Amino acid sequence: MSVRAALPAVVGAPGGRASSAPLLGGDTEPTLFELSRPGRRAWQLPTTGVPALAIEDLVPAPYRRDAPPPLAEVSERDLVAHFTRLSHRQFSVDLGAYPLGSCTMKYNPKVCDAVAALPGLAAVHPAAPARLVQGWLALLVELEETLCAVTGMAAATLQPAAGAAGELTGLLMMRAWHQAQGRQRRTVVIPDSAHGTNPASVTLGGYETVTVPTDPSGGVDLAALRRVLDEDVAGIMLTNPNTLGLFERDIEAVAGAVHDVGGLLYYDGANLNAIMGVVRPGDMGFDIVHLNLHKTFATPHGGGGPGAGPLAVTAGLAPFLPGPRPVRTAGSPGNAPGSADSPGKAGDPGSVRYGWEQPERSIGRVHSWHGNALVLARALTYTLVHGADGLRQVAQLAVLNANWLRARLAGLFDVPFDRPCMHECVVSAAGLRREHGLRASDVAKALLDEGFHAPTVAFPLIVDDALMFEPTETESVQTLEALAQACERIVAEAGTPGGPERIGHAPVRTPVRRVDEARAARHLIPVADGVSETSSPPTG
Numbered sequence: 001m002s003v004r005a006a007l008p009a010v011v012g013a014p015g016g017r018a019s020s021a022p023l024l025g026g027d028t029e030p031t032l033f034e035l036s037r038p039g040r041r042a043w044q045l046p047t048t049g050v051p052a053l054a055i056e057d058l059v060p061a062p063y064r065r066d067a068p069p070p071l072a073e074v075s076e077r078d079l080v081a082h083f084t085r086l087s088h089r090q091f092s093v094d095l096g097a098y099p100l101g102s103c104t105m106k107y108n109p110k111v112c113d114a115v116a117a118l119p120g121l122a123a124v125h126p127a128a129p130a131r132l133v134q135g136w137l138a139l140l141v142e143l144e145e146t147l148c149a150v151t152g153m154a155a156a157t158l159q160p161a162a163g164a165a166g167e168l169t170g171l172l173m174m175r176a177w178h179q180a181q182g183r184q185r186r187t188v189v190i191p192d193s194a195h196g197t198n199p200a201s202v203t204l205g206g207y208e209t210v211t212v213p214t215d216p217s218g219g220v221d222l223a224a225l226r227r228v229l230d231e232d233v234a235g236i237m238l239t240n241p242n243t244l245g246l247f248e249r250d251i252e253a254v255a256g257a258v259h260d261v262g263g264l265l266y267y268d269g270a271n272l273n274a275i276m277g278v279v280r281p282g283d284m285g286f287d288i289v290h291l292n293l294h295k296t297f298a299t300p301h302g303g304g305g306p307g308a309g310p311l312a313v314t315a316g317l318a319p320f321l322p323g324p325r326p327v328r329t330a331g332s333p334g335n336a337p338g339s340a341d342s343p344g345k346a347g348d349p350g351s352v353r354y355g356w357e358q359p360e361r362s363i364g365r366v367h368s369w370h371g372n373a374l375v376l377a378r379a380l381t382y383t384l385v386h387g388a389d390g391l392r393q394v395a396q397l398a399v400l401n402a403n404w405l406r407a408r409l410a411g412l413f414d415v416p417f418d419r420p421c422m423h424e425c426v427v428s429a430a431g432l433r434r435e436h437g438l439r440a441s442d443v444a445k446a447l448l449d450e451g452f453h454a455p456t457v458a459f460p461l462i463v464d465d466a467l468m469f470e471p472t473e474t475e476s477v478q479t480l481e482a483l484a485q486a487c488e489r490i491v492a493e494a495g496t497p498g499g500p501e502r503i504g505h506a507p508v509r510t511p512v513r514r515v516d517e518a519r520a521a522r523h524l525i526p527v528a529d530g531v532s533e534t535s536s537p538p539t540g
Helices: 076-088 110-116 134-151 163-180 197-204 222-228 251-260 269-274 315-320 373-409 430-436 440-449 477-494 499-504 517-522
Strands: 155-157 187-191 208-212 233-238 264-267 288-290 311-313 325-328 354-357 425-428 466-469
Touching (some): 110 373, 134 155, 134 269, 134 311, 134 354, 134 373, 163 197, 163 264, 163 269, 163 288, 163 311, 187 197, 197 208, 222 251, 233 251, 251 264, 269 373, 311 315, 373 425, 373 466, 373 477, 430 477, 440 499
Parallel strands (some): 187 208, 187 233, 264 288
Antiparallel strands (some): 288 311, 325 354, 425 466
């Protein structure tokens, strides 16, 4: 019997009263609007004795709605039960392997959550003056210094809220730096295997994209790169390892060629998990480095976010960083001790050792306040728990796991670039398509029935019917073996009578069956006032 079938037929009805809302019919979960009943509340406030004021006396007419917003009215019991049931239908990094290539979805250590929940961190208002939040500022400064040590950069900002925000911030800094040199450049180079956010960020940054191909070994085609480099190029966006999971062996030559025309190198940090503690982007020649703390440093990711995408830069670019930045200030002359945001004299009791500083040529804020601070606290905890040797071991194990899986899958799928990979491996289901008419997406959906989250499919775009696995360092060899065996079962079934048809209908054991993706893309459900046409509007 399923968990849902074992639940009582009536749930969430206050006082045991039956509810007419369709609660547990089949595999469907009612929406909050279907659970809604007039007058129910998920909160209560104590009686204060303070007279209530009419909304008309508080809010001017131009800012008031003509009618209440169509919000669901539910009890706390119904609300908690609804989201708990939904959580039981989801896959997560806490449930099993999540080998989503190019996105580093690894287990999040719970010690980091415990630190972020400390009242001294969680209960602080972001507008508190520096003298009252010295612990927070010390944390932020230490994290910046740690990220600079890992990347080989001179200074950093913690403001960007995620990887794409870090990309845009880096491109805006690239633009500001060129303008300060009296140059107006128009193009940014990206490889044809780049992350999809790269060309999008280039466009948002006001540049045009120039694409260079991949050479037969899986790296940037150096000859093609040199042909497009000229004095109109602002820089190049790369990740190393690249999105094929391969190390760019010509990275120093790439850096030299770009720098020779006055361009900058931007490092997309999505794949930093493969090299941290082993080699630094700064030593490769990069000038701007973004880091995905929600990937490499194991903070919550995706729906469990928010993320964080700090940006680290060379000394020459530090004046352009977003501000204000947390800085060490102890002993700075000319500041009165005990003032709100200035340091005291060295040795003074109560002197403020940390404060805020606006970089000289800052591009301005890119995030309200100072970034997603509790995510930053988790990331620093992760680095302190591991230490320098632990971070190196994280990278080494990630690479070991990916190469183990690559070798294990080599007999099942085509391997487009037959050389050791880094943290992720890319294989192709093109042979399976030719023999049985199945695509990489069919394999991925069949893996859902096997209890594994699907790998990335159809990316990188330059690999035909790509399957991209990133096992990360947090999965054991037993888990990897189970994943490989699941792939073997799928490929074996494809060769049996009726097998392709069965796989073509997968998944069949998940709460949501196979979706008609083409139909879903072409026939969108219209939404009006936040309520879809398939939802029941709130009553009353």
